Amino acid sequence: MKDNFSTQSDHYARYRPGYPDELFSYIAELTPGKEAAWDCGTGNGQVAGKLAAYFRQVYATDISQNQLDNAIPSPNISYSLQPAEKTSFPDKLFDLIIVAQAIHWFNFDDFYREVKRTLKQEGYLVVTGYHLLQIAEEMDALIRSFYEDVVGPYWDEERRYIDEKYQTIPFPFEEIRTPEFSLKLEWTLEHLLGYLNTWSAVKHFQKKNGYNPVDELKEGLRRAWGDQEYRTITLPLLLRIGRLR
Template identity: 30%
Template sequence: MTTEDPVPEPATDRDTPETGSNAARAQAFGAVATAYDAGRPTFPAEALTWILGPGRGLQVLDLGAGTGKLAAVAAALGHDVIAVDPSQEMLEVCRRRPGLDTMMGAAESIPLAHASVDAVIVGQAFHWFDHARALPEIARVLRPNGVLGLLWNRADIVVPWVRRMVHTMQGDAIGGDRFDPVPVLLQSGLFALVEDTRFRHWQDLDRNGLRQLAQSHSRIAVLTESRRDAVLEQVDAIYDNTARPPEPLRMPYFTDCYRARPSDLANYRRTLDAPVAPHL
């Protein structure tokens, strides 16, 4: 990391899949799209500026866009953004955001032309992809000098109440190994010189917002109603014992960011398939 922030034990949103439950947990996001949009944090603009550069007007693909939280930040920075997600429910929420184009699609089969975007950004979703299929697709749609940016918001569980909250949401998964995208990117041979950094930010939550944050997690979404209600009662208790209304409860996050550019191999393979698409 290039910052001097202490490195906490990580807590990953759009939760890291567990063996045997991947499909059910991934599909659970569509059912909680509204809670996901209301409860999950946004991404700091500084993080996207680090990935995309200080300019404006790039053609950006937000892959696995969900409800469009990351896409909205890119659009606010002056870029032309296409949000792609396999969940119709997620995209219905995403379409309410101004300045975004949306398309149904998956990382393993991106519905865009060869070399058609300047950047692909992925927030909270890259660990869900089938990397053997998704990375060639990402390299295919990127322009020769394009950039791939990966972002994860991770709760700072050094703070005691945050640690209790994350444990309530994730159970024994708290403190587990963080997904590291660097070996995946480099072993593909399609990306070179992966850089990383970290940004700190906060999310202001009221009682209902903390509840929606919990409800947006796939582990909780797949519980039976009675078990889910029991978890949400624990979440309410955390808020009641911690918050000092009318001041919001401030949830601290680190945003871990990675950026990489297509390798010479990726650029060569792309030119064999199709010419570079013109800027729109």
């Protein structure tokens, strides 16, 4: 499992979007047991914080201590520094295991072996994430060009799984059909720029070239943004849900 997010963990916590409440109510309705959930690759605990409203105990793991240091606190969330592929959890502990915007970094075979060991027979594995944001036509074109042409060569190879909407990852589970979800947020331009600065490809570009490519994108976005303080940002969600066969 790669760690691309230990640096600037406070920026990650501030600018990375969460997930819609509708997704968690859907997952909670689907899951018969509510004793224990595992948020694997929790980052700053956004998903763990949502799960805490539905499950008696939430266990949240990450390989970045800096991320965990910025995580959302809750009495029923237990954070720990552990890799996805090998944990200290007992067998058949979890009613739900969820991975948000992280599974493409994992060793699939080892992680799925851990899922099958720690998931209850009637439990569910949820794999989710989000793809490229949508605002308005002119800004979407600028961001897509930035995503593909400017920082495109700097994405880790695993990023292709997100481009392929997680449809090409191995998924050795009994999969269920799911509704479509999207996340809608009201952002300022500064928040958008902060979010773009959390992209791992931006960090890789900056390390290689010695300057931040977001600075060159800023003026074009500012012109396209116009006089509005806030714009509606739409993030289409990726979602696959399965259970043990």
